[in-house]
Amino acid sequence: MITLTRRYRFSAAHVLARRDWSSERNYAIYGKCANSNGHGHNYSVEVTVRGELNPETGRLVTLQRLDALVKARVLDRLDGRWLERELPEFEREVPTAENIARFVWRALKGEISPATLHRVRLVETENNGVEYGEEDGEQG
Amino acid sequence: MLLTRRIDFSASHRVWRPDWDEERNRQVFGPGSAGAGHGHNYVLEVTLRGPVDEDTGMLIDLKQLKEVMESEIGGRFDHRNLNQDTPYFRDRVATAENFAGVIFDLLDAALPGGLLHRVRLSPTPDLSVEVVR
Numbered sequence: 180m181i182t183l184t185r186r187y188r189f190s191a192a193h194v195l196a197r198r199d200w201s202s203e204r205n206y207a208i209y210g211k212c213a214n215s216n217g218h219g220h221n222y223s224v225e226v227t228v229r230g231e232l233n234p235e236t237g238r239l240v241t242l243q244r245l246d247a248l249v250k251a252r253v254l255d256r257l258d259g260r261w262l263e264r265e266l267p268e269f270e271r272e273v274p275t276a277e278n279i280a281r282f283v284w285r286a287l288k289g290e291i292s293p294a295t296l297h298r299v300r301l302v303e304t305e306n307n308g309v310e311y312g313e314e315d316g317e318q319g
Numbered sequence: 320m321l322l323t324r325r326i327d328f329s330a331s332h333r334v335w336r337p338d339w340d341e342e343r344n345r346q347v348f349g350p351g352s353a354g355a356g357h358g359h360n361y362v363l364e365v366t367l368r369g370p371v372d373e374d375t376g377m378l379i380d381l382k383q384l385k386e387v388m389e390s391e392i393g394g395r396f397d398h399r400n401l402n403q404d405t406p407y408f409r410d411r412v413a414t415a416e417n418f419a420g421v422i423f424d425l426l427d428a429a430l431p432g433g434l435l436h437r438v439r440l441s442p443t444p445d446l447s448v449e450v451v452r
Contacts, residue, residue, distance in 0.1 A: 180450075180451045181416060181419070181420070181448065181449065181450050181451075182448070182449045182451075183415070183416060183446075183447070183448050183449075184446070184447045184448070184449070185445060185446055186444070186445040186446070187445075232416050232417070232420075235336075236336075236347055236348070236412060236414070237411050237412035237413075237414040237416055237417040238412075238414050238416055239416055239448075241347055241348070241349075242349060242446070243346070243347070243348075243349050
């Protein structure tokens with residue numbers, strides 16, 4: 180199997196809190212991330228695709244196409260935003276690293292044909308990151 | 320058990336097809352297709368997979384692995400032009416994907432049978448390609 184991984188960056192703000200929970204409960208679950216004044220991260224997102232090499236180009240997917248797709252469907256939507264205030268996807272879904280990774284997965288799956296989306300790795304800080312993808316039973 | 324060893328080397332290349340005009344090359348391969356070529360500090364991570372020798376507690380003699388990586392990869396590609404100084408890209412485009420495939424085959428032939436599990440080649444910190452057996 181051959182895979183290609185490309186890393187992108189964006190910065191965004193968020194508050195980790197459920198609107199249907201009290202402030203105490205949100206602090207108990209999310210800790211200081213529940214501060215209602217918000218905080219932000221310099222995120223990086225690693226997008227991994229798999230598939231067959233195009234015999235003509237020797238590429239799984241052209242970087243031009245992958246970059247343009249990720250910019251339009253992910254970076255332009257997330258970069259410089261306050262996630263749960265500005266994106267309808269995070270009105271109900273708390274913008275944890277896990278949920279942002281699934282947002283990126285849904286934004287890109289099926290879009291890279293004939294290559295297949297294999298994995299999304301979302302890194303929130305140097306110390307924590309999450310991965311989501313085909314190994315979770317998803318169809319890329 | 321998996322064991323990974325890393326090596327870095329610097330090389331230049333041009334990602335293009337000589338049978339396409341400049342415009343088409345630029346559309347498909349981007350700035351990497353430009354005439355003068357360009358270079359990278361490549362990082363290569365080589366992962367072996369196999370049983371641990373119970374006498375030595377080792378999967379492989381690291382010195383042997385280091386020598387294979389230095390002769391097969393460093394010796395062939397470090398400070399070379401992939402298109403002009405090596406025979407591997409005469410009939411295939413010098414993409415990271417093709418380069419990783421070439422590296423996998425070279426190492427697989429030089430290492431004890433079936434031990435090579437994966438190569439990960441990173442032309443830049445933002446791009447990597449993995450070939451897994």
